[in-house]
Amino acid sequence: MTQQHPIGIDFGGTGIKAAAVDLKAGDFASDREKIATPKPATPAAVADIFAELVGRFPTSASPIGVTVPGVVRHGFVSSAANIDKSWIGTDADAVFTQALGRDVHVVNDADAAGLAEVEYGAAKGQRGLVIVTTLGTGIGSALINDGVLVPNSELGHLEIEGHDAESRAANSARENDALSWEEWAERLTTYYRTIERLFSPELIVVGGGVSKAWSDFGPLIAIETPIVAAQLRNRAGIIGAALVSSRAQESPGRP
Numbered sequence: 001m002t003q004q005h006p007i008g009i010d011f012g013g014t015g016i017k018a019a020a021v022d023l024k025a026g027d028f029a030s031d032r033e034k035i036a037t038p039k040p041a042t043p044a045a046v047a048d049i050f051a052e053l054v055g056r057f058p059t060s061a062s063p064i065g066v067t068v069p070g071v072v073r074h075g076f077v078s079s080a081a082n083i084d085k086s087w088i089g090t091d092a093d094a095v096f097t098q099a100l101g102r103d104v105h106v107v108n109d110a111d112a113a114g115l116a117e118v119e120y121g122a123a124k125g126q127r128g129l130v131i132v133t134t135l136g137t138g139i140g141s142a143l144i145n146d147g148v149l150v151p152n153s154e155l156g157h158l159e160i161e162g163h164d165a166e167s168r169a170a171n172s173a174r175e176n177d178a179l180s181w182e183e184w185a186e187r188l189t190t191y192y193r194t195i196e197r198l199f200s201p202e203l204i205v206v207g208g209g210v211s212k213a214w215s216d217f218g219p220l221i222a223i224e225t226p227i228v229a230a231q232l233r234n235r236a237g238i239i240g241a242a243l244v245s246s247r248a249q250e251s252p253g254r255p
C-alpha cells in the first residue's frame, strides 16, 4: 500500500469494512479490516469505529470514501430505511471529516457498488443504461448511463403489488419468509419485470452477498433484459467508495 491509495469504507448493518484501493487495478491494495457495526449505529458511534479502522492504515494520507445505506445529497443523509433514524439530516461528510481529520466523501452504498461494477466489473464496457441492484437487508440500486451515475435512484422502494419492493424481494425477505430459491426467483421476476418496463436498461447487474449463490436463483429470473451477477461481490462497496473519494478530489461537486 502506498500513501496515495484512497481508502474505501463500507458501512453495513453487521460490519464496517475498510481497505486501501488500487484504482488502476480496481482491487484492494491492502488487507481488508473489519469491525462489527455498533448498536445503535448512530453517526457518532460509527465515526468512532471509522477512526479506529483508519488508524489501522497509519501510512495512508489519502482521501476516504464511505458508503451509507441511505440517500446522500452533498454529504447529507436524508433517508434511513434500515439504519438508525438519527442519520436523517446528518451532514455525514462533515461529521466524518472532523472525526478523521481529513477529507471524507460519503456516497449511497448501491451507487458505490454500481460505479465499481461499471468501472471494473460485470458492466465494464457496457454502453447505455446499466442498473445495478444489491440484494441484502434492503434492495439498493444504481442507475448508470454511459458511465454517468444518476445518484439515489432508490429502486428498492418502488411500490409493487401494494408493497415496498424490498420488503418482498430483498434477501432478508427470502430469509425471513424461508423462501426456496424458486419462490424467491418468482418475486425477483416480478421485481425485475417492473424495472425493465419502467427503465428499459441494456443490462441489469445483481450484487449483494447472496450473489455468490447466483447459479441457484439467477437463471430462474424470467425477464427479457440480460441479467448477470456482480463480479466484485463484497469488494464493490469499498472499491466504489474509494473511486468516489478520488473523483471528488479531482472534480469537487461530482457524486
Ligand code: BGC
Residues within 6 Å of the ligand: 068, 069, 070, 071, 079, 081, 082, 108, 109, 110, 111, 134, 136, 137, 138, 139, 140, 141, 154, 156, 166
Ligand atoms: C435504502 C437504500 C440502500 C439500500 C441497500 C435501502 O433500504 O433505502 O438507500 O441503498 O437499502 O442498502
